[in-house]
Amino acid sequence: MKKILGILLVLACMVALPEALLADYQKTKIAVLDFELKGAGFETEDMGAIVAEWFITALVKEGRFDVIERSLLNKILEEQKLGMSGVIDENTATQLGKLLGVKVIISGSVLRVQHILEINARIIDIETASIIAAENVRSATADRLQDLVVQMSVKIIKHFPLEGYVVSREPAENMISIDLGKYAGVKPGMEFIVFKEGKVIKHPKTGEVLDVQRIHVGKAVIVKVRDKIAEAEIMEENSPGAIRFGHQVKSVAPLMPVAKYTHPGKISKREAPRRRSGVKTVQEIMELLRSPSPALKEKGAKYTVKLYPKNPELLQVAKEELLNGYKEKTRDRRHASAMAWMCNVLGRSGQVQYKDMLREVSKHAEHKYIRKYANKNYKLLK
Numbered sequence: 001m002k003k004i005l006g007i008l009l010v011l012a013c014m015v016a017l018p019e020a021l022l023a024d025y026q027k028t029k030i031a032v033l034d035f036e037l038k039g040a041g042f043e044t045e046d047m048g049a050i051v052a053e054w055f056i057t058a059l060v061k062e063g064r065f066d067v068i069e070r071s072l073l074n075k076i077l078e079e080q081k082l083g084m085s086g087v088i089d090e091n092t093a094t095q096l097g098k099l100l101g102v103k104v105i106i107s108g109s110v111l112r113v114q115h116i117l118e119i120n121a122r123i124i125d126i127e128t129a130s131i132i133a134a135e136n137v138r139s140a141t142a143d144r145l146q147d148l149v150v151q152m153s154v155k156i157i158k159h160f161p162l163e164g165y166v167v168s169r170e171p172a173e174n175m176i177s178i179d180l181g182k183y184a185g186v187k188p189g190m191e192f193i194v195f196k197e198g199k200v201i202k203h204p205k206t207g208e209v210l211d212v213q214r215i216h217v218g219k220a221v222i223v224k225v226r227d228k229i230a231e232a233e234i235m236e237e238n239s240p241g242a243i244r245f246g247h248q249v250k251s252v253a254p255l256m257p258v259a260k261y262t263h264p265g266k267i268s269k270r271e272a273p274r275r276r277s278g279v280k281t282v283q284e285i286m287e288l289l290r291s292p293s294p295a296l297k298e299k300g301a302k303y304t305v306k307l308y309p310k311n312p313e314l315l316q317v318a319k320e321e322l323l324n325g326y327k328e329k330t331r332d333r334r335h336a337s338a339m340a341w342m343c344n345v346l347g348r349s350g351q352v353q354y355k356d357m358l359r360e361v362s363k364h365a366e367h368k369y370i371r372k373y374a375n376k377n378y379k380l381l382k
Contacts, residue, residue: 027066027185028160029102031073032056035119039112047145051110051119054146058153064162064185068100076100097126104132106156110145117145119152123159133159162186162251166194167229169245174234174337176220178249181228188225191252192232194218194243217242220249235302240333282311289317294334297321301341305348318345319357326365326374339365340373347377355381 032055034048044050052070059065076099093105108121118138125132135155137148164180176194180186198213220232220243237243285308288300304314322342328335343361346354358381361374 027064028104029066029068029100030059031068031097031100031102031105032059033073033105033107035107035121036109037112038109041112042110048110051145051149054149055106055153055156058150059157062157062185063182063187064160068102073100091129093124094126094129097124102126117148119145119148121152121156123156162192162249164249166243166245166247166249169243174340175223176232176234176243177229178220178232179229180249181226181230183227186222186225186230186251188222190222191235192220192222192249193252194220194247194249196247214248217247219252282308282313285314286317289314289321294332294338297338298334298341301338301345304345305341309345309348310350315345315349315351315354318342319354322346322357322361326361326370329366333369336367336369339367339370343370343373343377347380350381352381 032052035051037045037048049070056067056070059067076096093107097103097105103126105124105126106121107124108119111118111120116138118136121135122131123133123135124130135152137151137155139148162180162184164178164184166176167179168177169175178186178192193216195214195216198215200209201211201213202209216238218237219235221235222230222232224231234243285300285303288296288303291297291300301318304311304318308314319342322339325335325339325342330336343358346358355378358374358378362371362378365371365374
């Protein structure tokens with residue numbers, strides 16, 4: 001009887017596991033208060049409410065937040081005889097948060113002094129009645145206030161990363177699937193770090209579990225999103241096959257957009273992605289593409305696709321490297337991956353002059369992995 005019960009218990013656990021993995025993603029519930037106005041020269045007295053609306057729109061667009069409607073917020077505030085001002089103490093915020101059923105309240109202020117615009121925001125945790133983060137953005141010139149709100153929303157969002165699991169990986173593919181999709185706010189182009197849990201960190205005296213070690217194993221970028229899962233292409237990996245089923249993923253904080261007023265005349269919008277990626281010039285990427293190291297070649301190809309997908313100089317170098325390397329007889333998976341990325345560079349350029357070459361590579365490349373990606377990019381140019 002004990003053996004039978006044991007078997008039934010194991011089967012029950014096996015049945016329950018998929019249900020847990022497929023559970024609906026719970027969005028973070030947030031309330032945004034009107035921002036307090038400080039200074040003079042605002043277009044309207046309702047600018048604090050307008051700023052709050054802009055914030056709400058930015059957060060809703062992310063898809064990962066459940067934002068309280070302003071009508072309900074106003075009703076609760078009136079009933080509790082609380083103001084809509086963005087500057088409230090943490091205890092009041094906790095009281096309000098519990099009434100609204102939210103986890104977080106965002107409050108803040110907008111300052112205008114002559115040509116300076118500044119937005120200050122605080123993220124208040126309802127459970128602990130404490131400020132978990134405070135952010136600030138400032139413009140040195142009289143640019144649009146809405147541009148600052150967009151910058152601030154990026155800073156706010158980075159405090160709410162998405163976390164999930166790798167649910168599948170094809171052995172011969174450079175792709176993984178994660179248990180986060182459209183319902184969780186995942187979008188193509190988002191980057192996730194992949195890690196596994198290591199040793200448990202305990203307090204030496206109390207024995208309390210303080211944390212669990214996180215061991216970084218790679219990085220992936222989302223290429224296709226479904227309702228509850230997303231497919232991601234592996235961009236970095238500690239070693240071939242290091243990323244596996246069951247590893248955890250965490251979204252990388254979105255990059256802060258560089259507006260024209262932060263460094264007038266020094267960093268343009270066109271230059272900003274290069275600065276953020278740590279690569280400043282086409283020449284630097286060209287050197288990566290021509291490197292004898294397959295890993296650096298691959299890195300250069302990825303930068304090309306991301307930053308300069310139509311640059312003729314880089315496309316020419318990628319073509320030369322592919323011509324020199326696709327017939328090389330080697331078991332080095334890194335080399336095959338680098339050549340596959342050269343195919344990606346040519347295919348994603350959208351330029352049909354590379355069509356014949358990709359077809360040739362798809363038929364005669366030494367490694368099937370290269371043939372596969374050559375064929376895939378050949379079809380993109382049809």
